Amino acid sequence: MKVISDIAQLQHHLASFDKEQIALVPTMGCLHEGHISLIQKAKRLADIVVVSIYVNPLQFGANEDLDNYPKPLEQDLSACEAEGVDFVFTPEQLYPEGSIQVGLHVNDLSQNLCGVSRPSHFDGVVTVVNILFNIVRPHLAIFGEKDFQQLTIIQRMVSDLYMGIEVIGAETVRETDGLAKSSRNRYLNDDENI
Numbered sequence: 001m002k003v004i005s006d007i008a009q010l011q012h013h014l015a016s017f018d019k020e021q022i023a024l025v026p027t028m029g030c031l032h033e034g035h036i037s038l039i040q041k042a043k044r045l046a047d048i049v050v051v052s053i054y055v056n057p058l059q060f061g062a063n064e065d066l067d068n069y070p071k072p073l074e075q076d077l078s079a080c081e082a083e084g085v086d087f088v089f090t091p092e093q094l095y096p097e098g099s100i101q102v103g104l105h106v107n108d109l110s111q112n113l114c115g116v117s118r119p120s121h122f123d124g125v126v127t128v129v130n131i132l133f134n135i136v137r138p139h140l141a142i143f144g145e146k147d148f149q150q151l152t153i154i155q156r157m158v159s160d161l162y163m164g165i166e167v168i169g170a171e172t173v174r175e176t177d178g179l180a181k182s183s184r185n186r187y188l189n190d191d192e193n194i
């Protein structure tokens with residue numbers, strides 16, 4: 001497994017694959033069984049699996065948990081290694097310092113559900129996923145059905161913008177009590193976790 005933070009270096013490695021199917025599993029790290037199931041699906045469907053780990057500032061609102069988002073990189077790398085991931089892409093930054101000048105915008109699909117309380121969240125998600133797609137140029141990409149609004153918006157982005165990437169949803173993995181596995185479950189207290 002190669003761990004690469006440099007964009008040109010990753011692209012150099014990926015350019016050597018001609019006939020192989022490349023799958024991208026975009027993540028923000030802090031990997032749990034849900035992410036592992038995405039990676040396993042990617043392994044079943046493609047020859048080369050790239051997992052990206054990038055906590056994307058663009059998709060966090062002003063009072064959200066960007067500064068405290070957990071980053072257990074060594075643990076994440078061990079999990080990827082155990083699953084036979086080929087490349088872990090760990091960019092430090094995916095767009096120029098300061099404000100990004102050109103990004104993507106989601107219309108009506110971001111105006112309900114999670115988008116109501118997180119007004120710029122999905123613009124940040126599609127902008128960074130588009131950058132990741134442009135860097136990795138995968139044949140397919142796997143996203144969890146847990147974030148169903150995100151999955152729907154990304155499928156729509158790929159179709160509206162003719163990106164030619166197959167976006168595949170993977171089933172939600174749950175705790176024994178039924179709660180969907182999530183990196184943010186650690187924020188729930190006993191009363192909330194029912």
Ligand code: PAF
Nearest residue numbers: 026027028056125128147
């Ligand atoms: O679902 C996530 O972890 C993030 O929204 C994603 C798709 C990696 C984009 O930053």
